[in-house]
Amino acid sequence: MTEKSEALVLLLEKRRFEHVRAMVAEMNAVDIAELLEDLDDGQLLLAYRLLPKEMAAEIFSYMAGDTQEKLLGVLTNQELAAVMDGLYLDDAADLLEEMPANVVKRLLQMTSPEDRRRLNQLLKYPDGSAGGVLTTEFVDLKAAMTVAEAFQYIRECGPDKETIYTCYVIDRNRRLEGVITVKELLLASGEQLVGDLMEEHVISAVTTDDQETVAQLFAKYDLMALPVVDSENRLVGIITVDDVVDILQQEATEDMEKMAAITPTEKPYWRVGVWETFKTRFPWLLLLMVSATFTGMIITSFEEALSASVALTAFIPMLMDTGGNTGSQASVTVVRGLALGDIRVRDILRVMFKELRVGVLCGVCLSAAMFAKILLIDRLLLGGPVTVMEAVVVCVTLLATIVCAKLVGCSLPLIAKKIGFDPAVMAGPFITTAVDAISLLVYFRMATVLLHLT
Amino acid sequence: MTEKSEALVLLLEKRRFEHVRAMVAEMNAVDIAELLEDLDDGQLLLAYRLLPKEMAAEIFSYMAGDTQEKLLGVLTNQELAAVMDGLYLDDAADLLEEMPANVVKRLLQMTSPEDRRRLNQLLKYPDGSAGGVLTTEFVDLKAAMTVAEAFQYIRECGPDKETIYTCYVIDRNRRLEGVITVKELLLASGEQLVGDLMEEHVISAVTTDDQETVAQLFAKYDLMALPVVDSENRLVGIITVDDVVDILQQEATEDMEKMAAITPTEKPYWRVGVWETFKTRFPWLLLLMVSATFTGMIITSFEEALSASVALTAFIPMLMDTGGNTGSQASVTVVRGLALGDIRVRDILRVMFKELRVGVLCGVCLSAAMFAKILLIDRLLLGGPVTVMEAVVVCVTLLATIVCAKLVGCSLPLIAKKIGFDPAVMAGPFITTAVDAISLLVYFRMATVLLHLT
Numbered sequence: 001m002t003e004k005s006e007a008l009v010l011l012l013e014k015r016r017f018e019h020v021r022a023m024v025a026e027m028n029a030v031d032i033a034e035l036l037e038d039l040d041d042g043q044l045l046l047a048y049r050l051l052p053k054e055m056a057a058e059i060f061s062y063m064a065g066d067t068q069e070k071l072l073g074v075l076t077n078q079e080l081a082a083v084m085d086g087l088y089l090d091d092a093a094d095l096l097e098e099m100p101a102n103v104v105k106r107l108l109q110m111t112s113p114e115d116r117r118r119l120n121q122l123l124k125y126p127d128g129s130a131g132g133v134l135t136t137e138f139v140d141l142k143a144a145m146t147v148a149e150a151f152q153y154i155r156e157c158g159p160d161k162e163t164i165y166t167c168y169v170i171d172r173n174r175r176l177e178g179v180i181t182v183k184e185l186l187l188a189s190g191e192q193l194v195g196d197l198m199e200e201h202v203i204s205a206v207t208t209d210d211q212e213t214v215a216q217l218f219a220k221y222d223l224m225a226l227p228v229v230d231s232e233n234r235l236v237g238i239i240t241v242d243d244v245v246d247i248l249q250q251e252a253t254e255d256m257e258k259m260a261a262i263t264p265t266e267k268p269y270w271r272v273g274v275w276e277t278f279k280t281r282f283p284w285l286l287l288l289m290v291s292a293t294f295t296g297m298i299i300t301s302f303e304e305a306l307s308a309s310v311a312l313t314a315f316i317p318m319l320m321d322t323g324g325n326t327g328s329q330a331s332v333t334v335v336r337g338l339a340l341g342d343i344r345v346r347d348i349l350r351v352m353f354k355e356l357r358v359g360v361l362c363g364v365c366l367s368a369a370m371f372a373k374i375l376l377i378d379r380l381l382l383g384g385p386v387t388v389m390e391a392v393v394v395c396v397t398l399l400a401t402i403v404c405a406k407l408v409g410c411s412l413p414l415i416a417k418k419i420g421f422d423p424a425v426m427a428g429p430f431i432t433t434a435v436d437a438i439s440l441l442v443y444f445r446m447a448t449v450l451l452h453l454t
Numbered sequence: 455m456t457e458k459s460e461a462l463v464l465l466l467e468k469r470r471f472e473h474v475r476a477m478v479a480e481m482n483a484v485d486i487a488e489l490l491e492d493l494d495d496g497q498l499l500l501a502y503r504l505l506p507k508e509m510a511a512e513i514f515s516y517m518a519g520d521t522q523e524k525l526l527g528v529l530t531n532q533e534l535a536a537v538m539d540g541l542y543l544d545d546a547a548d549l550l551e552e553m554p555a556n557v558v559k560r561l562l563q564m565t566s567p568e569d570r571r572r573l574n575q576l577l578k579y580p581d582g583s584a585g586g587v588l589t590t591e592f593v594d595l596k597a598a599m600t601v602a603e604a605f606q607y608i609r610e611c612g613p614d615k616e617t618i619y620t621c622y623v624i625d626r627n628r629r630l631e632g633v634i635t636v637k638e639l640l641l642a643s644g645e646q647l648v649g650d651l652m653e654e655h656v657i658s659a660v661t662t663d664d665q666e667t668v669a670q671l672f673a674k675y676d677l678m679a680l681p682v683v684d685s686e687n688r689l690v691g692i693i694t695v696d697d698v699v700d701i702l703q704q705e706a707t708e709d710m711e712k713m714a715a716i717t718p719t720e721k722p723y724w725r726v727g728v729w730e731t732f733k734t735r736f737p738w739l740l741l742l743m744v745s746a747t748f749t750g751m752i753i754t755s756f757e758e759a760l761s762a763s764v765a766l767t768a769f770i771p772m773l774m775d776t777g778g779n780t781g782s783q784a785s786v787t788v789v790r791g792l793a794l795g796d797i798r799v800r801d802i803l804r805v806m807f808k809e810l811r812v813g814v815l816c817g818v819c820l821s822a823a824m825f826a827k828i829l830l831i832d833r834l835l836l837g838g839p840v841t842v843m844e845a846v847v848v849c850v851t852l853l854a855t856i857v858c859a860k861l862v863g864c865s866l867p868l869i870a871k872k873i874g875f876d877p878a879v880m881a882g883p884f885i886t887t888a889v890d891a892i893s894l895l896v897y898f899r900m901a902t903v904l905l906h907l908t
Contacts, residue, residue, distance in 0.1 A: 026655060030675050155640055164637050165619050182636060183618050186609055201480060219703055221484050222696040224678070241695050242676040248699065249673055252706035253790050259710075260786035261779055268796040269787065274811045281783050282816050285856075288779050289820055293827070295771040300838075303768075307761055314757075317749040317890055320771060324778075324886070325715055325742050329735050332714035333723065336707050342722040357728045362736050366743060373747070384754075402739075432778070436771055 005038040012043045020050050029055055033062035045074045057086020064271060065098045072103050081110040088162055089115065090135035090243070093122040122237075130214050131207035133247065134228045134237035139167040143177055143195030147188045154182070163240050166225040169198050174234045176202055176227055204229050207236055211247050216341040218244045255339060258424035259332065261288060288433060295320075295436045302444040305451075311386045312447055315394045318370075319443060323401040323435040326362065330355050330409030331427035338413065338423055348414045352407055359406030363399040371395045393446045401439035408434055459492040466497045474504050483509055487516035499528045511540020518725060519552045526557050535564040542616055543569065544589035544697070547576040576691075584668050585661035587701065588682045588691035593621040597631055597649030601642045608636070617694050620679040623652050628688045630656055630681055658683050661690055665701050670795040672698045709793060712878035713786065715742060742887060749774075749890045756898040759905075765840045766901055769848045772824075773897060777855040777889040780816065784809050784863030785881035792867065792877055802868045806861055813860030817853040825849045847900045855893035862888055 004023075011019045024032055036047055036059070048071060051059055060068065060083055072080065084092060084107055092111075096104050096119065108116055118136055125131025139161050141150050150167070158164045167185075169178040178198030188197055204227045205214050217226060218241060226239045254264040261284035265272055272280070299306070299316075306313055334351060337343030343351060374391040378384040409431050413423035458477075465473045478486055490501055490513070502525060505513060514522065514537055526534065538546055538561055546565075550558050550573065562570055572590055579585025593615050595604050604621070612618045621639075623632040632652030642651055658681045659668050671680060672695060680693045708718040715738035719726055726734070753760070753770075760767055788805060791797030797805060828845040832838040863885050867877035 028655065028657065028675065151640070158637060158641060164640070182640075183612060186605070186618070186636075187612060201482060203482065215699075219699050221482065222699075224695070241678070241699065245669075245673050245676075245695065245698065245702065248702045248706070249794060252702070252710075253794070256706075256710060256713075256786050256790050260782045262783050262787065268794065269791040269805075270796065274808060274815065277808070277812045278815045281780075281812065282819060285776060285779055285783075285816055285820055286823060289772060289776045289824065290827075292772040292775040295775070296768040299771065300765075300768040306767060311754075313760060313767055314750040314754045316770060317753065317774060317894075318743060318746040320774065321746040321749070321886065321890065322739060322743045325739055326735075328714045329716050329739075332710050333716065336710050337723040340703060340707070340722065342724065351723075354728060354731070358731045358735065361728065361732045362739060365736060366739055369740060370743065373744075432775065436775065440771075 002035075002038075005035050008035060008047065009039065009043065012039075012046055017050055020047065021052075024051060029058045030062050032059050033067075037064060037067050041070060041074065044071055048075075053082075057083050061087055061091045061095075066271075068095065069099060069103060072099065072107070077106075077110055080107060084111045084115070088135055089118055089122060089137055090133065090162075090237075093119055096123060097127070125207055128211050129207065130205040130209040130211060130228045130239065131236070133211055133214070133243050134207070134239050135162050136237040137161045138225075138227075138238040139164050140174075140235065141167045141169050141180065141194050143169050143171070143193070143198065145194045146190060147185050147192050147194065147197070148190035150180075150185055150194050151190075163225050163238070166238070168202075168227050168235055168238070169194055170235050176204060176229055176233060176235045178202060179227070202227060205239070206231065212251055212339060213341075214239055215244050215247045215251065219248075220341070251339065255335060255424040258422060259328075259335065259428040261285070261428050288430075291430075291433045292436070295433070295440060298437060298440045298444070302447075305444060305447055309390065309447065309451060311384070311390055312393070312443075316440070316443075319394070319397060319401055319439045320436050322366065322398065323405045323439045324432040326359070326402045327405035327409035327431040327435045328427070330359075330406045331413055331431050334410050334413045335424050335427045338417060343414075345414055345418050348411060348418075351410050351414065355406040355410040356403065359403040362406070363402035366402060367395040367399045370398055389451055390447075393443070393450050396450075397439060397443040397446050400442045401435065404438050404442075405431075405435045408438070456489075456492075459489050462489060462501065463493065463497065466493070466500055471504055474501065475506075478505060483512045484516050486513045491518060491521050495524060495528065498525055502529075507536075511537050515541055515545045515549075520725075522549065523553060523557060526553065526561070531560075531564055534561060538565045538569070542589055543572055543576060543591055544587065544616075544691075547573055550577060551581075579661055582665050583661065584659040584663040584665060584682045584693060585690070587665055587668070587697050588661070588693050589616050590691040591615045592679075592681075592692040593618050594628075594689065595621050595623045595634065595648050597623050597625070597647070597652065599648045600644065601639050601646050601648065601651070602644035604634075604639055604648050605644075617679050617692070620692070622656075622681050622689055622692070623648055624689050630658060630683055630687055630689045632656060633681070656681060659693070660685065666705055666793060667795075668693055669698050669701045669705065673702075674795070705793065709789060709878040712876060713782075713789065713882040715739070715882050742884075745884075745887045746890070749887070749894060752891060752894045752898070756901075759898060759901055763844065763901065763905060765838070765844055766847070766897075770894070770897075773848070773851060773855055773893045774890050776820065776852065777859045777893045778886040780813070780856045781859035781863035781885040781889045782881070784813075784860045785867055785885050788864050788867045789878050789881045792871060797868075799868055799872050802865060802872075805864050805868065809860040809864040810857065813857040816860070817856035820856060821849040821853045824852055843905055844901075847897070847904050850904075851893060851897040851900050854896045855889065858892050858896075859885075859889045862892070 008020065008023065036044055039047055048056065087095065096107060111119065137160055139154055139157060141153065154164050165182045167180050168176060169180060171177050178200045179202045180194060180198040184197055203217060203221055205217065207228055207230055214226060217223065224241050227235055228237050228239060230236050250266060257264045263280040265280060334343060371391055374386055374394065378386050412426045412431055416426035417423045462474065462477065490498055493501055502510065541549065550561060565573065591614055593608055593611060595607065608618050619636045621634050622630060623634060625631050632654045633656045634648060634652040638651055657671060657675055659671065661682055661684055668680060671677065678695050681689055682691050682693060684690050704720060711718040717734040719734060788797060825845055828840055828848065832840050866880045866885055870880035871877045
């Protein structure tokens with residue numbers, strides 16, 4: 001608990017409600033929401049009722065899911081109606097998606113029929129699509145309006161809109177005709193027509209687009225808002241840049257977690273308990289452990305070769321680690337390139353050709369370094385038992401491993417994406433396991449041939 | 455080359471300049487910049503001169519660094535002056551930072567003394583700080599202005615500002631007094647005073663703040679713009695959300711690259727050549743290969759134990775891989791938590807306690823699974839040579855490795871951050887190497903003690 005939340009608890013206990021109001025009046029909605037997280041059920045309800053009416057819904061929208069659920073359970077129907085009315089529609093849709101069925105039912109009963117219809121529409125779009133993050137609360141202008149009329153309209157409907165700064169011009173069939181900003185309207189004279197001022201080449205997304213594609217558009221074109229249209233170019237809603245900031249953070253976190261063999265959760269670190277954390281990590285570890293035992297089986301099958309030349313065993317960790325590192329360099333680069341829109345699936349051959357050349361460069365240099373190290377340090381300096389032929393086996397294997405690792409690392413995520421799997425899941429430890437197996441097979445084959453082992 | 459750029463080349467060759475102008479008039483500045491990338495020097499200059507004057511600087515700001523340099527080399531002084539005049543100051547500062555010294559000198563000569571002074575100021579802030587990304591082109595209002603006066607002022611100075619939608623109220627010493635949005639101004643009546651309407655609790659950053667901290671503020675408070683003040687609370691500039699979108703992508707890419715043992719570059723995949731890619735990857739692979747040879751030395755020093763029980767060798771890859779995977783799960787979670795502001799350095803003990811419990815849970819379950827697998831599949835089904843005691847050694851080592859890996863994985867990034875190193879660099883393969891060594895040491899110690907090997 002922070003100092004501030006301790007103070008709040010104390011004020012609530014002593015029923016110093018005026019002090020609570022004064023404390024909250026000084027604060028930002030996000031910080032108030034954070035403050036309320038620490039309260040127990042009774043205090044939470046009490047504190048919520050002390051909030052300024054016009055801020056309550058906004059504060060509610062910033063609370064964590066479990067706090068929201070706790071609060072919804074104790075609010076009166078009238079208070080529920082006020083929450084639903086005060087939330088932006090996209091936030092209300094997110095809330096309905098998170099809450100259990102009985103709460104959703106109560107919430108929908110407290111919503112106006114018109115909002116309920118629009119909410120149901122929003123809830124139909126799949127999670128992670130442009131439709132899933134859009135809001136229907138935007139300013140729509142008509143081309144025939146004058147600038148003065150446009151301002152009049154913005155003043156009337158503005159308070160309920162997520163953004164008023166980018167306005168969309170639609171025809172009578174709600175088809176998107178153009179876009180105009182408040183800045184442009186402000187700099188124009190009152191009698192000019194919106195249709196003459198608007199930009200007709202509008203960058204837009206379709207409801208079915210991936211939210212990552214949407215984020216790429218924002219980044220590329222420095223957008224503040226993006227209109228989303230349906231398959232017939234009718235304007236359905238807009239996506240605002242603050243949601244894109246969240247999407248970017250969420251997508252990057254997910255990719256990192258997947259690459260590290262973790263099932264992604266959307267919750268911050270301290271909101272995930274030990275048991276829940278275990279469940280996001282254990283299945284992957286088990287899967288990878290089982291697949292790593294196949295690597296062990298390769299070793300077992302070359303047991304005799306290994307006992308004939310124990311020096312070879314000492315190089316196994318180095319070969320496996322270097323292969324793994326080389327592979328993840330390539331795969332992380334490709335996964336990130338896909339997420340940023342720099343690389344497309346159809347570039348696969350170009351990517352492989354580039355990585356092949358990088359792999360050969362890295363492989364030749366590393367093998368040469370390793371060869372020198374074995375001969376100069378292991379043999380000459382330390383007088384180890386490694387023979388020159390063994391050094392050749394190690395270094396040729398190293399070169400082959402590095403080139404294979406680069407090729408596997410760069411192509412697996414692209415192939416995964418092509419066949420509809422998640423590239424980041426492929427880019428992670430699966431590549432390590434695959435490269436381990438390849439490097440050991442090459443190693444023992446080389447050893448058998450060059451050292452004449454059986 | 456895309457179809458469009460081929461068409462452009464053709465039009466330029468045939469000197470169909472009217473067609474070029476018409477083609478460009480239909481396009482967005484970002485797309486035009488992309489189109490010009492493919493042209494050779496002479497065509498680039500020709501095409502640039504055909505661009506509408508009012509768009510030229512904006513298009514220039516979206517070009518890649520090498521194209522900008524190419525173009526600056528062939529522009530006349532007058533054209534250079536137009537570019538510098540047309541660029542937003544923060545973009546101009548970024549340009550100066552990227553260009554070679556002789557180009558910078560020419561550019562600064564073509565800049566007005568006032569802009570030069572402000573540019574020099576901007577260039578003093580370190581890269582990656584709030585000062586390094588701010589722009590000085592914002593709307594500053596006075597508390598005593600009426601709403602009508604404020605709109606008059608915005609109309610006059612608005613065209614040159616990066617954003618007009620969030621306005622900052624400053625006193626005569628340029629100290630930040632409040633913030634007000636154009637939405638609030640539009641919804642107020644003309645004679646109201648800015649000072650009565652403004653929000654006095656302004657969320658702001660200091661010039662020396664890390665850009666990652668700035669991005670966290672935007673994400674937390676859903677900001678569109680953030681004022682940046684100096685140590686005496688004087689308003690220096692603002693950061694706009696479009697720059698934050700870039701910062702978020704850049705920081706996430708950097709963290710991923712560092713964790714994958716790659717020296718980060720800011721360039722997209724196809725702008726980094728094979729040789730340059732090699733240079734970002736090779737040093738890390740070399741370093742990690744050398745550190746992996748220490749793991750090999752551990753194996754060598756237990757050579758006799760291994761030759762006495764060859765079955766043990768087969769489990770080495772499984773132990774190393776599982777340790778590595780477990781460690782990166784913890785480290786990636788912590789690195790991301792740090793980047794998102796969920797975890798702070800002083801939480802280290804709480805983090806370690808949580809990871810310890812997760813580690814014990816994962817360790818016990820995985821060891822049990824492995825024990826069952828060895829006894830049922832390896833021994834009973836396949837009739838392998840593994841003894842029960844060897845299975846015990848493997849599984850106890852597995853448990854110890856997993857718990858150690860979780861603790862090392864979660865604490866190393868935090869310790870790194872504490873002593874001023876980069877957490878993401880620590881979170882990567884260094885943890886794998888450390889965990890490899892730990893797991894092998896435990897393994898051979900266990901084997902020596904429990905199997906009575908020497």
